[in-house]
Amino acid sequence: MGKTLAEKILSQKSAGDARAGDIVIAQVDLVFAQDTTGPLTIRQFQACGFERLADPEKTFLFLDHAAPSPNRSVSNDHMLLHQFARQTGCLIYNVGDGVCHQIVAESLAKPGDVIVGADSHTVTAGGLGAFATGMGSSDVAIAFGLGKTWFRVPESIKIVVSGKFTHGVGAKDFVLHLIGTIGADGATYKALEFGGDGVDSMSMSQRFTIANMAVEAGAKAGLFPADRTTQDYLISQGRGDHYQPMSADGDASYEKTVNIDLAALEPTVAKPHNVDNVAPAKELKGTEIQQVFIGTCTNGRLEDIAIVAEMLKGKRRHPETRLIVAPASPQVLLAAIRAGYIHTLVEAGAIILPPGCGACLGLHQGVLGDGESCLSTANRNFKGRMGNPKAFIYLGSPATAAATALTGEISDPREVF
Amino acid sequence: MLKGRAFKFGDNISTDHITPGRLAHLRSNLPELAKHVLEDADPAFASRVKAGDFIVAGNNFGLGSSREHAPLVIKMAGVSAILAKSVARIFFRNAINLGLPVLICDTALIDEGDELEVDLAAGTVNNITKGDQLTFGKLPEVMLHILDEGGLIPYIQKYGDFRL
Numbered sequence: 001m002g003k004t005l006a007e008k009i010l011s012q013k014s015a016g017d018a019r020a021g022d023i024v025i026a027q028v029d030l031v032f033a034q035d036t037t038g039p040l041t042i043r044q045f046q047a048c049g050f051e052r053l054a055d056p057e058k059t060f061l062f063l064d065h066a067a068p069s070p071n072r073s074v075s076n077d078h079m080l081l082h083q084f085a086r087q088t089g090c091l092i093y094n095v096g097d098g099v100c101h102q103i104v105a106e107s108l109a110k111p112g113d114v115i116v117g118a119d120s121h122t123v124t125a126g127g128l129g130a131f132a133t134g135m136g137s138s139d140v141a142i143a144f145g146l147g148k149t150w151f152r153v154p155e156s157i158k159i160v161v162s163g164k165f166t167h168g169v170g171a172k173d174f175v176l177h178l179i180g181t182i183g184a185d186g187a188t189y190k191a192l193e194f195g196g197d198g199v200d201s202m203s204m205s206q207r208f209t210i211a212n213m214a215v216e217a218g219a220k221a222g223l224f225p226a227d228r229t230t231q232d233y234l235i236s237q238g239r240g241d242h243y244q245p246m247s248a249d250g251d252a253s254y255e256k257t258v259n260i261d262l263a264a265l266e267p268t269v270a271k272p273h274n275v276d277n278v279a280p281a282k283e284l285k286g287t288e289i290q291q292v293f294i295g296t297c298t299n300g301r302l303e304d305i306a307i308v309a310e311m312l313k314g315k316r317r318h319p320e321t322r323l324i325v326a327p328a329s330p331q332v333l334l335a336a337i338r339a340g341y342i343h344t345l346v347e348a349g350a351i352i353l354p355p356g357c358g359a360c361l362g363l364h365q366g367v368l369g370d371g372e373s374c375l376s377t378a379n380r381n382f383k384g385r386m387g388n389p390k391a392f393i394y395l396g397s398p399a400t401a402a403a404t405a406l407t408g409e410i411s412d413p414r415e416v417f
Numbered sequence: 418m419l420k421g422r423a424f425k426f427g428d429n430i431s432t433d434h435i436t437p438g439r440l441a442h443l444r445s446n447l448p449e450l451a452k453h454v455l456e457d458a459d460p461a462f463a464s465r466v467k468a469g470d471f472i473v474a475g476n477n478f479g480l481g482s483s484r485e486h487a488p489l490v491i492k493m494a495g496v497s498a499i500l501a502k503s504v505a506r507i508f509f510r511n512a513i514n515l516g517l518p519v520l521i522c523d524t525a526l527i528d529e530g531d532e533l534e535v536d537l538a539a540g541t542v543n544n545i546t547k548g549d550q551l552t553f554g555k556l557p558e559v560m561l562h563i564l565d566e567g568g569l570i571p572y573i574q575k576y577g578d579f580r581l
Contacts, residue, residue, distance in 0.1 A: 023559055025579050036441045040485055048573045066441060073442035080445075120483040120507055136485035136511035138569045150559060150579050184429060185477040189506050218480065220506055274429055361438035382433040382481060384457040389437070 002249025004156040005223040006191040009131040009246075013114045020155040020253070029113035029130075031143040032060040034100050035067065036361075037118035037136075039077045042084050044141035054147030056089035060108070062100035063093065067356040070364035098329030098355040101125070101297035104132075105208055106331055110234075110242040111226030116143050121297050121379065123214045127207035128233070129226030129246035131191075134215060154191040154220045157182075158254040161198030163263035168414040170307070171206035172299060172377065172397035175213040176268040178260065180278030188218030190255060193248060198262045199224060204233040205303040212298045213379050216275040267412050269375075270395040273383040281400050282412040291374040292317075292405040293386075294398055295326030295353065296360045299377035302335045304398040309341035311402040311417050317349035318408030324351045324366050326358030348405075362387030375404045419497040419518075419535040421469035423527050426458055428475035432482040432508065434458040436490050444486055451493040468495035471535070473527045475501065479508025488512035498535055500524050500542065500553070513560045516568035520553040527551075 003011065007018050014024035033041040038061055053059045061081045069075040078095070085092035093103055100117065101124035109115055111129035115122060118140040125132035135149070143149045159178065165171075179186070192214045199207075207224045214222025224230075226246035234243045267281035294300070294308055305327060317323045325345055327333040333355055336342050342352060353359075359366025360378045367387035368374055374386060374393050381393035396404070399413035406416060434457045436450060443450040455462045455472075472478075472491065478501040479487060488511045491499070498518040502525075512519045518537060527533065532545040542551040556564065559581055566572040 023557065023581055025581060036438075036444060037484060039445050040489075044570055047570050065438075071442050073445065077445055118483055118485075120481065122483075134483040134507055136483050136488075136507060136514060138485060138514040139510065142569065142573055145573075146578065148579070150581060152557065184480060185503060185505070188477070188503065215507075218477065218505055361441070362433075363438055363441050367439070380431075380433070380481060382431040384433045384437040384439070387437075387439040389457040 001253060002251035004191070004252045004254065005129070005193050005225070005246060005248045006131060006154050006156050006221060009112055009114060010151060010153050012112065018153045020153050022153045023150060024153060025148055025150050026114050027148050028058065028116050028143050029110070030058055030104065030108055030115040031117070031140060032062060032100060033118035033137065033140050034062045034065050035074070035077060035081060036065045038081045040137035041118050041141045041144065042080060044138045045144050048141060048145055050145035053088045053090055053144055059090035059144055061085055061090060061092040062103065063095045064099050064356045065361060066363045067095040068354065096354050099297045099300065099357055101212065102300065102328035106237055106329060111230060111244050111246045116140060116149055120215045121212055123219065123222050124208050124212040124297055126211035126214065126222040127204060127224050128230050129224055131221050131223065133220050154189060155255040156191045156193045157187055158257045159192055159194045160196040160257055160259045161194060161262060162196050162259070163198055163261045164201055165262050168399050169265050169267060170397050170399060171202065171209040173265050173268040174260065174262065175210045176270050176278050176395065177265055179213065179217045179276050182217055182258065184216060184274055184276040185218045187214065190219055191221040191223055192217065192219045193223045195225065195248065203303060204229060205301045208301065209298055216379055267397060267400050267414065269400060269410060270381055272381055272392040272394065275381060275395065281396060281410060282415065284410040287410040288373065289321055289375045289404050289409060290372040291322045291324065291366060291368060292401050293324045293359045293366055293374055293376040293378065294401050295328060295358050296378040297328060298379045299398050300326055300328030300332065302332050304377065305332065305336045305341050306339065307398045308402040309344040311399065311413065312348035312406065313344050315348055315406055317405045321405055321408045322351065323349055323405045324353060324359055326353035327355050329355050359386060361385065375401055375410060377401050419469065421467070421471050421497055421533060423471050423473040423529060423531040423533055424462060424466060425529040426472060426474040429477050429480060430458050430474055431480050432484050432487040435487040436484060447489065447493060450486060451490040454490040454494045463494060466494050466496065469497045470495060471533055472496055472499045473524045474499065475524065476503045478504045480505040483507045485511045485515070488515050488517050492517045513564055514569035516564060518564060522551045522553040
């Protein structure tokens with residue numbers, strides 16, 4: 001019997017025959033924490049009595065969730081992380097260096113890697129064929145110290161993708177549709193594995209958007225094959241030597257199969273307060289929006305910003321709607337500046353935030369007021385997520401966000417442009 | 418034997434309900450953070466919960482973030498176990514790592530305020546108020562070992578490595 005991608009990678013990294021349901025101990029190729037989970041990770045690491053990292057070159061810290069720091073408590077946490085990096089020799093990405101998952105995608109993750117991070121959206125690296133998953137501070141602290149962790153090998157759900165996206169429809173609409181179909185716990189303890197002709201035509205940016213939100217269906221990992229597109233991406237990042245092809249065996253066994261035709265999708269929005277509470281954007285017309293937020297590990301890449309800039313060129317946001325854009329990394333920001341997108345966005349009335357998580361998790365840089373509504377390109381719309389339990393968050397694509405910024409109400413981008 | 422009252426919650430209680438991002442500046446001040454436990458699901462919970470009490474939830478409890486602070490503040494509030502129809506993956510593992518039992522059972526049969534008695538070894542929940550008994554699913558062996566040692570940190574302190 002052949003193997004799924006999850007079984008293949010976990011077999012390789014546990015030097016055994018890993019099958020769904022088995023408990024394995026796997027070597028980790030990359031382990032990291034960020035500024036809101038890192039301090040507890042360090043305390044747990046120290047509580048275990050570890051004095052050194054298993055491998056400083058595989059261990060990373062990121063200051064991205066509250067960067068620059070909004071208050072002295074967070075500043076002190078940042079200092080603690082810097083001190084730990086100095087003591088142990090791990091690499092730290094500082095304030096302004098970008099969102100951890102984007103840096104992992106651009107510079108660190110390789111197809112076939114096992115990656116664990118103290119952040120649930122670690123699954124993003126599944127876009128290039130890595131088995132990447134989020135864990136808590138204790139598990140990550142042990143992986144810091146031992147260079148390995150235990151896994152229950154997940155059953156996989158196969159998502160067979162066919163066709164091509166139509167105008168105004170993209171990866172975010174696909175993944176919101178998928179989560180709406182299988183539910184916010186539809187893949188709990190499982191891996192989502194994407195395949196089919198429709199995947200061949202997806203860009204890396206689109207794959208990262210989809211893998212990123214696998215966790216919103218409860219999944220342990222969201223895995224794409226590593227193919228020619230992956231190779232081209234790694235070459236463009238100056239690390240073509242990190243490429244190896246990865247695919248599931250043809251006779252692998254899946255728990256179930258879900259078929260999605262890209263051509264049948266339409267602009268989709270998740271309504272408050274759950275990600276699986278989805279509806280077509282056009283049905284939400286008339287829902288007034290006070291803030292549009294574009295960015296995050298889900299949709300803060302150059303392709304996303306390009307879509308928004310092209311749609312807003314020569315136009316101006318609705319006078320009562322704030323437009324906040326946070327590029328996911330300095331690489332994205334610089335490329336957006338070179339392409340003229342930032343100029344276009346500022347002219348359209350946008351606020352540009354430094355590379356980082358921005359307004360996503362409610363700490364700063366766009367906290368909502370009582371009763372306000374936000375259309376966000378992020379991945380979560382839970383009650384209280386953006387800093388106020390009396391506010392409402394709708395999730396949509398960059399195209400839907402741009403259309404909404406223009407009209408001041410949730411809008412189907414196909415009707416506006 | 419664990420003994421306490423049931424505090425009922427619905428489906429999809431996220432880590433943002435339990436310990437929201439807006440309080441991330443308190444994550445290095447856990448006693449202060451714990452005062453806000455589950456604030457966005459039930460603002461009165463933190464002041465009403467007593468040592469030994471149970472969280473009794475619906476489906477997909479603890480979905481969302483990997484923040485271990487979520488089960489940590491629940492444990493600090495004195496909760497002795499979480500009973501739910503189903504639990505999100507990262508939260509589940511985090512709770513066990515902190516020595517906080519998570520028991521999967523049909524919580525529809527429990528009402529707010531019911532007096533419960535949980536026997537972890539026998540796998541039973543006695544509902545003293547209602548006079549009936551529920552059973553819960555067995556944890557994987559590796560998690561039982563971690564729970565037996567009081568959590569992952571004491572487990573690693575004792576063994577220095579995973580022992581599967």
